[in-house]
Amino acid sequence: MAGGSRRRPGELEAATLRILWDAGRPVSARQVLEAFGTDAPGLTAMLTVLDRLVVKGQVRRVPTDRGVSFEPVVAESAVVAERMLQALVGSRDRSAALLRFAGELDARDVDLLRAAIEPPSEG
Amino acid sequence: MGTLVLGLVGLVGWMCAAFVGGPLLLSRAHWPLRRPRVAIAAWLGLVGAGLLGLAAALGWAVIAAVRLTGADVADSVTTSMLAWTGLTAAGALASLVYVRVEAMRRSDDEADAVLLLLAASTLARRDAGGVTVVQVEAEAPVAVSMAGRGCIVVSSRLTRELTSDELAAVVAHESAHLSQRHGRVAQLARLSSACGPDVAGARWFARCAPLLLELAADDAAARRVGRPALTSALTKLGRLQADAGMLLRAARLAAHAA
Numbered sequence: 001m002a003g004g005s006r007r008r009p010g011e012l013e014a015a016t017l018r019i020l021w022d023a024g025r026p027v028s029a030r031q032v033l034e035a036f037g038t039d040a041p042g043l044t045a046m047l048t049v050l051d052r053l054v055v056k057g058q059v060r061r062v063p064t065d066r067g068v069s070f071e072p073v074v075a076e077s078a079v080v081a082e083r084m085l086q087a088l089v090g091s092r093d094r095s096a097a098l099l100r101f102a103g104e105l106d107a108r109d110v111d112l113l114r115a116a117i118e119p120p121s122e123g
Numbered sequence: 124m125g126t127l128v129l130g131l132v133g134l135v136g137w138m139c140a141a142f143v144g145g146p147l148l149l150s151r152a153h154w155p156l157r158r159p160r161v162a163i164a165a166w167l168g169l170v171g172a173g174l175l176g177l178a179a180a181l182g183w184a185v186i187a188a189v190r191l192t193g194a195d196v197a198d199s200v201t202t203s204m205l206a207w208t209g210l211t212a213a214g215a216l217a218s219l220v221y222v223r224v225e226a227m228r229r230s231d232d233e234a235d236a237v238l239l240l241l242a243a244s245t246l247a248r249r250d251a252g253g254v255t256v257v258q259v260e261a262e263a264p265v266a267v268s269m270a271g272r273g274c275i276v277v278s279s280r281l282t283r284e285l286t287s288d289e290l291a292a293v294v295a296h297e298s299a300h301l302s303q304r305h306g307r308v309a310q311l312a313r314l315s316s317a318c319g320p321d322v323a324g325a326r327w328f329a330r331c332a333p334l335l336l337e338l339a340a341d342d343a344a345a346r347r348v349g350r351p352a353l354t355s356a357l358t359k360l361g362r363l364q365a366d367a368g369m370l371l372r373a374a375r376l377a378a379h380a381a
Contacts, residue, residue: 010274099340102360
């Protein structure tokens with residue numbers, strides 16, 4: 001893997017979004033790279049990440065006279081984080097890959113668990 | 124010919140045992156809630172054994188049909204019919220699995236995109252034994268992780284409510300979900316119930332998977348940070364959210380210790 005070899009999947013995307021939010025205006029791929037500083041990935045990797053974010057609908061391309069710039073689709077705010085978290089854990093047809101600490105035990109699970117902990121008191 | 128039919132009947136019996144009988148036995152047993160990780164492994168083993176039986180039956184029928192050409196006409200007609208029936212059934216199953224996987228992938232991708240946005244809007248991030256813990260500003264006391272992301276999102280409310288030991292227990296629980304690949308197991312369970320027959324045994328794991336996965340993660344977390352921290356985290360959050368499930372999980376840990 002070129003650049004950012006210690007990064008976990010998605011971390012580069014998250015960091016890129018972070019940079020776009022901090023910029024507060026459309027920025028080019030090169031400017032994003034500059035913002036990464038010494039930890040920057042390669043330009044190709046950067047463009048791939050930006051492309052992926054565009055496909056996911058989180059970033060949009062903005063044409064400028066010197067090429068293409070990028071800006072985040074969703075504005076950042078604490079309210080957004082709250083809403084996103086609610087949407088994530090509250091959704092009816094929730095992704096099975098999503099695992100919460102609170103779990104999602106339904107009434108039947110609760111009964112099973114209760115029966116396992118408190119053995120029936122009949123003789 | 125006779126051996127082929129006998130063998131195929133045997134393999135179908137094997138598949139029934141693996142897909143329906145085994146899970147039915149597990150569902151009647153009491154130990155799965157005490158040893159959730161073993162129960163999960165047992166179910167995965169049964170699924171593997173069943174699929175192996177399916178592949179063997181299919182392979183056998185096809186090879187027999189190919190070899191028999193030119194022999195007794197009635198035999199070769201029956202054999203090739205068996206092979207074609209098997210291939211058709213396998214094709215139908217494969218396309219059903221494909222459709223279900225695509226449907227599941229859409230909701231997974233959506234969740235993944237939201238989690239990514241959350242991870243980017245972080246207040247603080249730190250490393251906890253190989254996974255990234257990301258704290259976001261939110262009033263719901265939530266900790267959530269996503270398969271394949273290696274990242275745990277924790278709300279600011281949760282960090283306010285819990286002591287550092289309790290928070291470590293919550294993180295250990297989510298880390299166990301990630302390291303034991305519970306997301307994939309949950310996806311497989313959902314897929315199996317979406318594709319398999321609507322029989323009590325076949326559906327057992329899909330129904331119990333959420334519970335067994337939580338209990339398995341609890342056990343792993345208790346081993347890592349100790350029962351008291353996890354028990355008190357579960358009790359605190361269970362009371363805060365009036366969640367009977369979390370309170371019972373705390374009671375189960377306490378009962379184990381006794």
